[in-house]
């Protein structure tokens with residue numbers, strides 16, 4: 016069994032659509048045209064990843080907003096999705112989650128219009144977000160071309176770190192840069208992708224770096240060659256994964272990509288870091304090689320750390336190697 020995926024669920028089911036639907040199920044967000052404007056719509060919600068409710072609210076919000084940025088669009092408004100049980104959880108805890116959400120939405124200049132709460136044993140929090148595509152333009156996962164470079168804007172290894180916290184192997188305050196990166200909006204990364212005229216763009220979340228790379232490869236009908244040594248990884252997650260501490264999702268994601276992945280000497284723990292599910296990960300995009308100078312300059316102007324992790328090739332699926 017691979018990871019849960021809405022695209023698989025709706026296969027063979029006849030869905031209503033209309034001529035205003037520019038992009039339906041299958042990309043980071045749906046795209047809909049109305050009144051001369053083009054809008055994106057997306058929803059994402061997650062279970063708690065940290066013990067701190069404020070951080071959970073803020074990170075979950077950044078995670079939900081991310082799909083809008085992955086489309087190269089601007090978020091406008093949002094609805095909250097809240098699952099919690101008020102016998103198990105104090106209302107004050109949930110207020111902290113909402114405070115974290117409110118701060119992130121203010122930073123993203125996005126209005127909260129409402130939401131819905133439901134009684135739920137396992138707490139969940141997230142947002143449905145609506146955004147606008149300026150000049151009607153947006154990114155998809157289709158369009159990567161052989162020769163393009165592959166960019167990533169945040170490190171991976173978050174799933175391993177949060178698993179380590181749950182198992183008491185590492186303390187929340189010892190996970191280094193990870194919290195700061197998860198809190199970071201992908202707004203600047205999105206501006207960078209636009210500046211270099213990204214040919215395909217997505218964000219790295221639940222399917223892990225390789226799962227989302229595979230989505231680009233499949234939709235663009237190319238192969239993504241990824242150099243493990245160039246991929247930014249949270250230092251603390253390396254020692255954890257060598258102790259075999261990783262979430263089940265990392266294996267599910269591995270099973271999803273393995274048949275179409277050529278492995279040139281990448282070890283098991285390295286592969287699992289590349290398939291580790293990410294929360295509020297960075298943007299993953301491909302862009303023309305002749306824009307590499309612009310890429311570096313623009314990233315510096317934006318104050319953004321970025322990594323070129325490989326190159327697009329002819330073929331299909333993925334190739335992973337260590338340089």
Ligand code: CO
Nearest residue numbers: 043082085218
């Ligand atoms: Co996404």
Ligand code: CO
Nearest residue numbers: 043058059082
């Ligand atoms: Co999403």
Ligand code: CO
Nearest residue numbers: 129130131132
């Ligand atoms: Co309601």
